[in-house]
Amino acid sequence: MVLLRNMTFFDKYINKAPSKTAKRCHKMDKKGMELSLNMIIYVILGLVFLGVALGFITGYIPQLLDSLKGFPQPSIPPTSDKPISFIPSYAIRNRDVKMTVSFLNTEAGDVPATVVPQIRCSDIPDVRVKASGLNVPVGEVRDYHILVWVPKTTTPAMYACTMTVSQTEDTFILEVK
Numbered sequence: 001m002v003l004l005r006n007m008t009f010f011d012k013y014i015n016k017a018p019s020k021t022a023k024r025c026h027k028m029d030k031k032g033m034e035l036s037l038n039m040i041i042y043v044i045l046g047l048v049f050l051g052v053a054l055g056f057i058t059g060y061i062p063q064l065l066d067s068l069k070g071f072p073q074p075s076i077p078p079t080s081d082k083p084i085s086f087i088p089s090y091a092i093r094n095r096d097v098k099m100t101v102s103f104l105n106t107e108a109g110d111v112p113a114t115v116v117p118q119i120r121c122s123d124i125p126d127v128r129v130k131a132s133g134l135n136v137p138v139g140e141v142r143d144y145h146i147l148v149w150v151p152k153t154t155t156p157a158m159y160a161c162t163m164t165v166s167q168t169e170d171t172f173i174l175e176v177k
Contacts, residue, residue, distance in 0.1 A: 071100045071145045078104035078141055084163055084170040092177045094152035096130070101144040103136060103165045111136040111166045117144050121161040121174055126151050136166075150176055 078085040083104040091097050101117045113133040121127050131146035144165070154176050161174040 071098045071143075073143075074100055074102045078102045080104065080106055082170065083168050084165060086163065086172075089172055090175040090177055091127075091148050091150045093150055093154050093156070096147040096149050099146050099148050101146055101163065101165065102141055103144060103168070104141045105136040105138050105166075107138065107167055110138055115166045117146055118164045119148060119161055119174070120164070121159045123159055124150055124154055124161075124174075124176070127161070 072087045074085045074087045076085050083106045084101065086099055086101040088097070088099060103111075103117070105111050111134075113135045116131040116133050117129060119127045119129050128149040129146050130149075131144050134142045134144060136142045156176050159174045159176060161172055163170050163172060
């Protein structure tokens with residue numbers, strides 16, 4: 001310690017001791033390494049954000065988020081006057097759209113599990129409905145979760161359609177987007 005205090009300006013700043021120089025070089029190496037690691041992290045984050053932005057632009061991420069959501073719930077329950085209630089009343093060309101069909105069985109007997117909702121539209125030749133059947137006793141309400149698909153060649157417009165569950169029918173307007 002005494003030597004450091006009594007060192008001249010020349011000795012202290014110009015003739016640096018090797019151990020101090022080695023320590024300073026070692027510190028510089030770390031700073032340079034931190035800079036490169038930070039740059040790598042920034043590049044990775046930039047690529048991730050670019051991927052997310054491209055996902056939103058191409059429509060992949062909204063489609064993924066929609067698939068993670070559950071089936072929508074009808075806001076109006078079925079009644080004896082209108083035993084079929086469903087949501088939504090649109091379809092997207094060449095894509096499965098989740099639809100919930102609430103059905104009140106007002107028929108003379110139970111609806112067996114082999115029955116699934118069907119949709120027929122006047123100007124759309126190929127409306128596909130994927131669903132699992134439900135056993136619906138007389139006087140009870142059940143929700144069918146269905147996937148509705150229309151061909152890519154369908155012109156975006158409003159179409160008059162009929163939904164059938166067993167022997168019960170309901171007419172509605174289907175918007176194709």
